[in-house]
Amino acid sequence: QVQLVASGGGFVQAGGSLRLSCAASGRTVSSYGMGWFRLTPGKEREFVASISRSGGSTYYADSVKGRFTISRDNAKNTVSLQMNSLKPEDTAVYYCAASEYAGARVREAQYTYWGQGTQVTVSS
Numbered sequence: 001q002v003q004l005v006a007s008g009g010g011f012v013q014a015g016g017s018l019r020l021s022c023a024a025s026g027r028t029v030s031s032y033g034m035g036w037f038r039l040t041p042g043k044e045r046e047f048v049a050s051i052s053r054s055g056g057s058t059y060y061a062d063s064v065k066g067r068f069t070i071s072r073d074n075a076k077n078t079v080s081l082q083m084n085s086l087k088p089e090d091t092a093v094y095y096c097a098a099s100e101y102a103g104a105r106v107r108e109a110q111y112t113y114w115g116q117g118t119q120v121t122v123s124s
Contacts, residue, residue, distance in 0.1 A: 001026055001027060001112075001113060002024050002025070002026045002027040002029070002031070002032065002098050002113050003024070003025045003026045003113070004022055004023070004024055004096050004097070004098060004113055004114065004115035004116075005022070005023045005025075005115055005116065006020060006021070006022050006094065006095060006096045006115040006116060006117060006118040007020070007021050007022075007023070007118055008020040008021045008118060009093075009094060009118030009119045009120045009121075010119075010120065010121070011121045011123070012086055012120075012121070012122055012123070013122070013123050014086060014087055014088055014122055014123065014124050015085060015086065016086050016122070017082070017083060017084045017085075017086065018083045018086065018120060019080060019081070019082050019083070020036070020080065020081040020083065020094055020096075020118060020120075021078055021079075021080050022034070022036075022078060022079040022080070022081075022096030022115055023077065023078050024077045024078065024079075024098070025077070028074065028077055029072065029074060029077050029078065029079060029098070030053065030072075030074035030077075031053070032053060032098035032099055032100065032113075033050060033051065033052050033053050033098070033099040033100075033101045033102055033103055033104060033105055034050065034051050034070075034072060034079040034096065034097070034098055034099070035047065035048070035049065035050035035051070035070075035096070035097045035098075035099065035104075035105060035106075035111060036048040036049045036050070036070060036079075036081045036094055036095065036096055036097070037094070037095045037097060037108060037111075038090075038092035038093065038094045038095065038120075039092055039093045039095065039117070040091065040092045040093075045095070045108060046061065047061050047106045047107070047108070048060070048061055048064055048068065048081070048094070049061065049064065049068055049069075049070040049081060050070065050099075050104040050105055050106060051070045051071070051072050051079065051104055052102060052103050052104045053102040053103075054102070055071070055072050055074070057103060057104045058070055058104055059104040059105075059106055063089075064083075064090075067083065067084050067085045067086075068081060068082065068083050068084070069081070069082040069084075070082075079096060081094070081096075083120070086120075086122045087122060088122050088123065088124045089122075090120060090122050091120060091121050091122050092119075092120060093117040093118065093119050093120075094117065094118050094119075094120055095114055095115055095116075095117045096114075096115045097111035097112075097113060097114045097115070098111060098112060098113040098114075099111045099112065100112055
């Protein structure tokens, strides 16, 4: 199995950028389709972005499309989420996750392994 550690969260003003990283250990991240989800108090955890095992396919939630970019570096065993033009509604705890599926999956139930989450706060 794989262990995931998410980092890179922080406090930023609206319009700013952050880059989240997810470091994998135990098994190589190249074995998994990878995704990012986020959780806001009072709401269910929601899909943000995903990338296929090969990196050839990506998928984004409509709310982040054009602003966020997911990428993977299998040689470094990491997956990243570049977040630009951040909005206050992007404030959440962000989680990276690994799926046994090869494709870019969007449902939480399709992911087996989860990192601990990293807080992103965007002020207006």
